Amino acid sequence: SGFSDFTMLLVQALHDQFSKVRVFAFVNRIDEVTGLLEHGAADAAGLGARIQAEATLTGWHGSSDYGVALGEFAERHGEAVGPRTTVFVLGDARTNMSDPNLAAVRQITERARRVYWLNxxxxxxxxxxxxxxxxxxxLVEMHECRNVRQLGGLVGRLLPI
Known part of the structure; x- marks a missing residue:
């Protein structure tokens, strides 16, 4: 889809720009995919295919579940977030009528310097x-981010480049 390609290119650009970027992907399970990114690569479809093939992103069903994924992130990868960390969540925040797990989001925001959600x-x-x-x-600063123009405006305001 257009947004997943857009997300892959954004993640790749952040990875290329900053030395300590860690990347996690999810559907209803979360997995670290930092090792699947290659510096200087701009192949969104290829990156998406590698993530789907090599990462564990789903459990017993294929529907997205932010609550489970965010809870799993807070539990398994909480040490990745500290007072100097900026966290970006990229997604539509649609829960498929599941629990959004606001407690996990609170845990992440309490540990991080900043948390931004690009919707x-x-x-x-x-x-x-x-x-x-x-x-x-x-709980977090959420921004509509549907295109390169909106992303450019956000990057200019949010990132210390």
Whole structure:
């Protein structure tokens, strides 16, 4: 999809720009995929295929579950987050009617210097259907990020480049 390719290119660019970037991918399980990124590569489809082939991103079903994935991140990778860490969550915040696990998000925000959520959906869609965007946005700074123009504006404001 367009957003997954966009996400892969963004993750690759962050990895190339900053030396201590760690990357985690999820559907309803979370796995570190930092080792699958290659410096200077701009092949979004290839990176996505490597992640799908080599990472454990799903459990017994294929639907996204932010609550389980964020909880697993806080539990298994909490040491990756500290007072100098900036965390980016990239996704639509749609829970498929599952528990959004706000407690795990609170744990992450308490440990991190900053947490930003880049949401590919229009702000007008946040909170509709199974969207937990308003609940997550109470805990983290959430931004609509649907295209390169919006991303460029965010990068200029958020990152110390």
């Amino acid at each position: 590919p959906e229009q702000r007008t869609q946040w909170g509709t259907g199974d969207s937990a965007a308003p609940e997550y946005a109470e």
